[in-house]
Amino acid sequence: EVQLVESGGGLIQPGGSLRLSCAASGFRVSSNYMSWVRQAPGKGLEWVSVIYTGGSTYYADSVKGRFTISRDNSKNTVYLQMNSLRAEDTAVYYCAKTGTIGDGFGMWGQGTVVTVSS
Amino acid sequence: DIQMTQSPSSLSASVGDRVTITCRASQSISTYLNWYQDKPGKAPKLLIYAASSLQSGVPSRFSGSGSGTDFTLTISSLQPEDFATYYCQQSYSTPFTFGGGTKVEIK
Numbered sequence: 052e053v054q055l056v057e058s059g060g061g062l063i064q065p066g067g068s069l070r071l072s073c074a075a076s077g078f079r080v081s082s083n084y085m086s087w088v089r090q091a092p093g094k095g096l097e098w099v100s101v102i103y104t105g106g107s108t109y110y111a112d113s114v115k116g117r118f119t120i121s122r123d124n125s126k127n128t129v130y131l132q133m134n135s136l137r138a139e140d141t142a143v144y145y146c147a148k149t150g151t152i153g154d155g156f157g158m159w160g161q162g163t164v165v166t167v168s169s
Numbered sequence: 170d171i172q173m174t175q176s177p178s179s180l181s182a183s184v185g186d187r188v189t190i191t192c193r194a195s196q197s198i199s200t201y202l203n204w205y206q207d208k209p210g211k212a213p214k215l216l217i218y219a220a221s222s223l224q225s226g227v228p229s230r231f232s233g234s235g236s237g238t239d240f241t242l243t244i245s246s247l248q249p250e251d252f253a254t255y256y257c258q259q260s261y262s263t264p265f266t267f268g269g270g271t272k273v274e275i276k
Contacts, residue, residue, distance in 0.1 A: 086265070088213075096205070096213060096256050098265040109263040112170070145212055153260050154219060155203030159212035 053077030053158070055146045060163030063136055067167075071131040073146030073160055080122050084149040085129045086156060087120065089142035089165075099144070102129065103152070114140075136167045171195050171259050175268035181276040188244040190271045192257035197237045201261035204233055204242045207254045207270070216255075217242065247273070 059071040073085070087099040100110045100120040108120050119132040129146060144163050147156035172195040182188050192202065200220035205213040215224045217233035220240060230245040244251055252275055257268040 095254075095270045096207065096258070096267040098258070098267060101263065101265065111264045149260070153201050155205070155215045155217075155224070155258065155260060156213075157215050157218070157224060159214075161212060 055148060055158060055160035057144065057146050057160040057163040060144065060165045062166045062168065064169050065137060065167055067136050068132070068134045069136065069165060071133065071144055071146075071163055071165070073129040073131075075127050075129070075148070078148070079124070080127055080129050080148075081124045084152050085120075085122065086147045086149065087129075087131045088145045088147050088156065088159075089140075090145070090162075091139070091142040094142075097142075100131065133165070136165075138167050141165060141167045170264055171198060171262060171266055173257055173259055173266050173268035175255075175257055175271050177271060178269060179272040179274060181274045182247050183276045184247055184249055186247045186276075188247050188251075188273060190242045190255055190257075190273075192235075192240045192242070192268050194238045194240075194259055194261075198259045198261035200236050201259055202233070202235065202240045203258045203260060204231075205256045205258065206251075207256060213256070244273075 056074045086101040102108050102120045117135045122129045146160040148158040174193045202220045204217040207213045221233045232243050254270045254272045256270050
């Protein structure tokens with residue numbers, strides 16, 4: 052079955068770190084453009100980061116310097132390392148796949164909830 | 170960064186109505202524009218990519234048009250399952266920004 056499954060979310064104190072995982076099945080993450088998109092409670096969608104097929108990475112200004120996207124081709128998994136977490140990072144985090152960089156996110160995971168609170 | 174502005178932010182419509190949502194980019198993005206449907210508790214769903222291409226499995230009552238800076242999403246005959254929030258998103262350059270969303274509610 053072709054799917055994305057996120058994990059790693061939870062409750063974390065401000066300033067803490069968390070690593071999200073996105074396990075893919077049915078296709079290779081290395082052959083696709085993989086993004087993270089988040090949605091804060093009651094808010095809209097916010098693109099967070101992307102890793103290109105060639106390995107280049109890009110970030111939203113709101114997370115630059117704090118978040119790092121990476122992938123493990125042997126595990127067919129994409130990661131989002133989140134450091135120096137803030138209350139405003141509280142959101143559902145989705146992993147999403149794009150086959151061609153100009154096209155939309157045609158496949159999404161179910162999301163994982165990150166809550167930053169003391 | 171490219172800013173995406175949607176209008177209206179919300180609308181009320183009845184089943185069977187024709188609904189149009191607009192999205193404007195702060196600079197030209199050619200046809201690198203995508204539309205999503207978002208429902209509570211579910212992952213967003215891609216409806217239209219490259220401004221006017223219908224994603225596989227999406228009903229033909231959804232259509233998209235536009236290029237450059239101005240785009241529209243049209244639902245030709247609103248169905249009960251279409252009540253949701255709709256977002257545009259540009260894939261021209263990073264950061265891949267989303268619009269603020271349009272909530273379609275039942276009249």
